Amino acid sequence: MANLNIVSKKKRTYDAIVIGSGATGGWAAKELCDNGLNTLVLERGRDVKHIEDYPTASKAPWEFEFRGTVPLDKRTGYGSGKRLRMETLHWQLKDDEQPYIAEKPFRWFRGYHVGGKSLLWARQTQRWSNFDFEGPVRDGFAVDWPIRYRDIEPWYDHVEKFAGIAGDKDGIPELPDSIVQPAIDLNVVEHYFKEKIKEHYGDDRHLVAARCAHLTDPQEIHLQQGRSKCLHQTMCNRGCNLGGYFSSNASTIPWAMKTGNLTMRPDSVVHSVIYDDEKEKVTGVRVIDRHSKEMMEFYANIVFVNASALNSNMILMNSRSNRFPNGLGNDNGLLGKYIAWHNYRGNASASVPGFEDKKTEGRRPSYAYIPRFRNVFEQESDVDFRRGYAVGVSTGRGSNTNTDTIGDKLRENILNPELNENWHIGTWMMGETVPLEKNHVRLSKDKTDKYGIPQLIVSCEWDENDDNMTEDYLQEMTAMFKRAGFTNIDVEDTHSPPGADIHEMGGVRMGHDPETSLINKWNQLHHAKNVFVTDGACMTSTGSQNPTLTFMALTARAANYAFEELKKGNL
Amino acid sequence: MKRREALKTLGLAAAGLVTLPAWASGWTARDVAIKSSTFSSTEQALLASVADTIIPAKNNVGAIPQEVHKFLVRLFDECYEKEKRENIKRQLNVMNNLAMKDFDSSFMDSSQQQREQILLSFSESEDESEQEFFQLVKIETIRGFRTSKVVMQDYHGYRLVPGFYNGNVDVEA
Numbered sequence: 001m002a003n004l005n006i007v008s009k010k011k012r013t014y015d016a017i018v019i020g021s022g023a024t025g026g027w028a029a030k031e032l033c034d035n036g037l038n039t040l041v042l043e044r045g046r047d048v049k050h051i052e053d054y055p056t057a058s059k060a061p062w063e064f065e066f067r068g069t070v071p072l073d074k075r076t077g078y079g080s081g082k083r084l085r086m087e088t089l090h091w092q093l094k095d096d097e098q099p100y101i102a103e104k105p106f107r108w109f110r111g112y113h114v115g116g117k118s119l120l121w122a123r124q125t126q127r128w129s130n131f132d133f134e135g136p137v138r139d140g141f142a143v144d145w146p147i148r149y150r151d152i153e154p155w156y157d158h159v160e161k162f163a164g165i166a167g168d169k170d171g172i173p174e175l176p177d178s179i180v181q182p183a184i185d186l187n188v189v190e191h192y193f194k195e196k197i198k199e200h201y202g203d204d205r206h207l208v209a210a211r212c213a214h215l216t217d218p219q220e221i222h223l224q225q226g227r228s229k230c231l232h233q234t235m236c237n238r239g240c241n242l243g244g245y246f247s248s249n250a251s252t253i254p255w256a257m258k259t260g261n262l263t264m265r266p267d268s269v270v271h272s273v274i275y276d277d278e279k280e281k282v283t284g285v286r287v288i289d290r291h292s293k294e295m296m297e298f299y300a301n302i303v304f305v306n307a308s309a310l311n312s313n314m315i316l317m318n319s320r321s322n323r324f325p326n327g328l329g330n331d332n333g334l335l336g337k338y339i340a341w342h343n344y345r346g347n348a349s350a351s352v353p354g355f356e357d358k359k360t361e362g363r364r365p366s367y368a369y370i371p372r373f374r375n376v377f378e379q380e381s382d383v384d385f386r387r388g389y390a391v392g393v394s395t396g397r398g399s400n401t402n403t404d405t406i407g408d409k410l411r412e413n414i415l416n417p418e419l420n421e422n423w424h425i426g427t428w429m430m431g432e433t434v435p436l437e438k439n440h441v442r443l444s445k446d447k448t449d450k451y452g453i454p455q456l457i458v459s460c461e462w463d464e465n466d467d468n469m470t471e472d473y474l475q476e477m478t479a480m481f482k483r484a485g486f487t488n489i490d491v492e493d494t495h496s497p498p499g500a501d502i503h504e505m506g507g508v509r510m511g512h513d514p515e516t517s518l519i520n521k522w523n524q525l526h527h528a529k530n531v532f533v534t535d536g537a538c539m540t541s542t543g544s545q546n547p548t549l550t551f552m553a554l555t556a557r558a559a560n561y562a563f564e565e566l567k568k569g570n571l
Numbered sequence: 572m573k574r575r576e577a578l579k580t581l582g583l584a585a586a587g588l589v590t591l592p593a594w595a596s597g598w599t600a601r602d603v604a605i606k607s608s609t610f611s612s613t614e615q616a617l618l619a620s621v622a623d624t625i626i627p628a629k630n631n632v633g634a635i636p637q638e639v640h641k642f643l644v645r646l647f648d649e650c651y652e653k654e655k656r657e658n659i660k661r662q663l664n665v666m667n668n669l670a671m672k673d674f675d676s677s678f679m680d681s682s683q684q685q686r687e688q689i690l691l692s693f694s695e696s697e698d699e700s701e702q703e704f705f706q707l708v709k710i711e712t713i714r715g716f717r718t719s720k721v722v723m724q725d726y727h728g729y730r731l732v733p734g735f736y737n738g739n740v741d742v743e744a
Binding site for chain 2: 058060062066069071186188189190233358359361407408410415417419
């Protein structure tokens, strides 16, 4: 019997365990496998294989019986208020899978399937600069980042070369250049707006083609992944049969699989990380099988926690031991605190006079982007908030159809839509939020989910800094529009709740000091060095850039460090 | 398909509708009423006639050639709450009675102009459920038509795989 147990335990022992298979879990798996480590990836959701599990990826609108509308009998279990569509219904999470308690309004988007949110993301990849890493220490909030741009720069390069980024070399200090393939170009109105901004603001404000994880000129490394050029289908959130955009499913996971070192275990809900009080280190992970509900253990020398920001917090909080009664690595009580996100509350739109003789053709999977311009080089004296916001910009010339009538006239109107008189511009703010201790997540003491895991309580809210920043965005956008000659300007604070941005971060923040942070500059838990937290949970501050690229670069960096440390016998 | 055959497949003869709607003359054998529907074959025929009135066919392009009537039946059956569906059926009946009263013929046998007149009277009705019926069927008929393969590809230039984006195209005069 004892012998059988040893055999069984050995079969469940790996060099490394990665919790989660999204953008960062995929990167951890790739780097660890490339280094020859026998790696187990645990994904709580179902398996999603590239191409074969994208049932709607090549369907035209008319091939959906209800043209995308979800039949009533398929809507049950998703709760109300969700915009369900047949194109993407298979990615939706049922409410009973992981109920949570929003103590204050909060929306928690999750991608619980192999590939996670990397399959569904907006694919925008702007680098951080030192203005972001130095933010907390300059402006006196959170704690100092223990890393700077030079620490992450080679890892941005590393990730970008493999993922494939479309963009320009813009030479803007606050938005360092990426390793790029040709940009998905701006249109004629965006070029005009870019010039107008330059005319009025000089080098203080820029409009550029957003950098995005699309292949516009696939290189050998991408062909090796089996991916090909983006063909602008713009149905990305169904999965892309071409691998035209980066996802774990199309890129890192199959790559890791090819090394022969990866074991992928879907349907594995992580309960907690196992800390051995005698060995004084983490020895593995407890998992509940989603189907059998059986609890089982897997063992490894190192554990990467990449379960998505809030879920990673949850797992660590639920990892209790004699040594860590309040959650793994949580001696200072800060685990789950200083949650932050991005402020997407502001929208602004306008009409663009002129350009009546111009239109667009084809489709575009990306946007234009205005990097943060507020408080970049210093805290500006006339600005009543800290930090700043970037702006997403989308323009186009739609068409319209008069449907007031019925009969022959209606048919002809529909068959012959008229180009809109004017082009339209729409912009949205992407604001940095300042992490505050009161914005936190914690485990419920009495409510559990169907796996017996305590439910997460989310307690996050806007504060005055966010309100003032939103107001400034609305004013500045109005001013920029006016200076460009745009009309019918409409601005709005949508008051969307925190989390609606899908950029929640923090709770396991990085810092120099174990007294005030949870992980060190290598993403290792200060008090459990063989555990690495490299998803959004690790973020000390949020920047204003779409964060996934930075998470991925931090992950690749940490994974290679972990391998080196393991080799040296330090873990 | 001959009018008589179409009539038979729709089961309209049994429903007591003797004459065949004009729009059915272009039907092919695949255009049979959907059997497993909560809409009776008469209701299906009426609904088809409404769709045909909203977007009549020309050169084989319109609600019926693009099979919008089938889309509507399935959509209302599967995607709408019973209450809304029942209202649609009720109003179809009201509409047909109105045609009998005003024009001395079934809705389907009325002329396009007469049918338009009846539908427009629903759009201006003070009875909310009549207005709702009209708006709903109109919106969904337009949606079904606009998202059909022929309209999207042949008229709106839709390509599943465009392969490009050009943000600076001259508008042809």
